[in-house]
Amino acid sequence: MESKEIATLAPQLVEVLRRQVAGRVVVAGDAEWDTERLAWHLLADQRPAAVVHVKGADDIVAAVKFAGRHGLAVSAQPVGHGATPALSGTILLRTGGMTGLEVNLGDGVARVEAGVRWRDLNSALSGTALSGLPGSSGDTTVVGYTLGGGISWFGRRYGQAANHIRAVELVDPQGDLRRVTRESDPELFWALRGGGGDFGIVVAMEIGLVFIDEIYGGRLMWPVEHARDVLRAFAEVTADAPDELTLWAWLLNFPDVPFVPEPVRGRWFVAVDSTYLGGRDEAENLLAPLRAVAEPAADSVAVVPLSELGSIAQEPDDPMPGLLKVVLLSGFDEEAIDALLKVAEPGTASPLFAFEVRHLGGEFTRADEANGAAGHIEEPYLLLFGGFVAAPEMAVPVAAGIEAVQTQMAQWITGRQLPNFASGEPSGELYPPDVQARLSTIKQRVDPLGVIRSNHPVRPD
Known part of the structure; x- marks a missing residue:
């Protein structure tokens, strides 16, 4: 990656910083600089003034005091998530080694x-x-x-x-x-x-x-020809689901590339991920309308140990290039399903890889004076969509695909965003x-x- 630094530290300041912290300090000009400044999201070309791999609280104290004395700013980024342009020119503290x-x-x-x-x-x-x-x-x-x-x-x-x-x-x-x-x-x-x-x-x-005594959940997945009926069943179940049940629906456009497993490579699927805080029988009764659509092509629904919870959504752990947008929806009815499918199924030539509708509601919506700044979320659904940008020339069509989804779903998008999913907004x-x-x-x-x-x-x- 080409490095065009927005801010650099004078060599004498670099030496001062290195003397004051126990952790490794990396700056522009060091052989490992372009690797060290990388974010998890590989399209985020973050350009800090320095990267400090802190070893503990003492290093953080020293780095913050150093920044204050020299008119600089300090940011924390443990493992690379959450990169935005706001981090440019800061002393970037890698706190990922603090694992107590x-x-x-x-x-x-x-x-x-x-x-x-x-x-x-x-x-x-x-x-x-x-x-x-x-x-x-x-x-x-x-x-x-x-x-x-x-x-x-x-x-x-x-x-x-x-x-x-x-x-x-x-x-x-x-x-x-x-x-x-x-x-x-x-x-x-x-x-x-x-x-x-x-x-x-x-x-x-x-x-x-x-x-949480027991978790029952996993993924049900069908060929995309069942998409409309699956999404209707998803909307039906989520309309009055108990708070213990969480459903996330997906439309997945697996790319035709070697690293994608052969059974799904180059194909579209519809899927529903679920967790239920309770036993199998209650969960299966709630999932019955989804299973009634058609026999799933893949079914991982079972008792889920908490240690395996992260496997349900099958999200990648490795850094990747891509563009992603998340919006909140006022509803997800028949009309919204039809609108989404106009930009998210075979024949649309969509460059996007994933479309996810998460059911919120329940305790998310309940205002409480004891809450912090996160407050509550009135919207009942969240829509996430994005695509891989494996080569620079793919950025324009993927961005256009994201814009097309926003236009198509405009009447349900409320405009509120969530900090966990925001890309660069103040x-x-x-x-x-x-x-x-x-x-x-x-x-x-x-x-x-x-x-x-x-x-x-x-x-x-």
């Missing part, structure tokens, strides 16, 4: 350091009847996901992950290590529960665990005006100089 994990089953609390991934926490809790609120991928970090809200498989029953934060250990913009709780700093604690990472560099987080475009105003006031109090810069920066008031 402690579970207190008696109190129902887990303490996770900044680099702990969901697969690690899920494995630690598997078989305990307790769980965090993980999303679709086991590769994302618990901290990054939770700071942005956290849309979980179990969110219809328990709400967004951010609302289950008990405490946050962070290095504040002045370089002080703090433990923030509802009692110690109510406003900052509110902001950290869904308002993103713009208020400090998180060292560790304590999260409340929820009771925080002002992600939150309701009253929430954004409150976040800006808190940013002005704790970080008026903008020493901390997240992937969705908050403008000080």
Whole structure:
């Protein structure tokens, strides 16, 4: 990748930084620079001023104080997720090596350091009847996901992950290590529960665990000729589903390339992923309208250990190039199904690989004064769509395909976005005006100089 740096550190400052931190510091001109600055999303050409592989809280303290003294900004990016243009010119802290994990089953609390991934926490809790609120991928970090809200498989029953934060250990913009709780700093604690990472560099987080005795779920998949009937059944089941049931419907356009398994290569399918917090019999009764459409071509629905939860959606762990868009929908009725299929089935020549409709509702929708900045989500569905960009010339048609979906689904798209899925928008475009105003006031109090810069920066008031 060609490197055209937006900001660089003077050589003497690089040496100062290297003396002050124990972790490895990489800057432009170093042989490994273009590899070290890569994001998980390979099309995100992020250009920080330096990358620091921190070894612990002391390194974070030193880096933040260094940035403050020299008029720089600091960003955290544990494993490469969440890249946006806002990170340009910052000192990028790789906190992925901070993997301390402690579970207190008696109190129902887990303490996770900044680099702990969901697969690690899920494995630690598997078989305990307790769980965090993980999303679709086991590769994302618990901290990054939770700071942005956290849309979980179990969110219809328990709400967004951010609302289950008990405490946050962070290095504040002045370089002080703090433990923030509802009692110690109510406003900052509110902001950290869904308002993103713009208020400090998180060292560790304590999260409340929820009771989950058994998970029954998996993927049902059919040839695409059943798409309309499957999506109708999906809409029927989700119209009055209990909060314990989560369904995500997919239209999948598998590319005709060697790394895709032969049985699905070059073909379209419709699929429904599910989790049910309960036993097999209750779950199968709820899934019956889907099974009645036709015999699935693939069926992985079974009891799912928490440690295997990340396998249901079959999302890639390896970095990949692609373009993705996520929107919230006011509904998903017969008319919406027809509209989606006009841009998402064979014959449309769509360059996109995946179209996913997630059912939200349940506890996601319920307002509670005890919630943090994540608040609640009124919309009952989420639509995700995107495509691979394996070569530069594919970017234009994939972007056009994304625009076509947005145009086709415009009457159901509400305009609200979710921080976990936003690509480069400032925080002002992600939150309701009253929430954004409150976040800006808190940013002005704790970080008026903008020493901390997240992937969705908050403008000080």
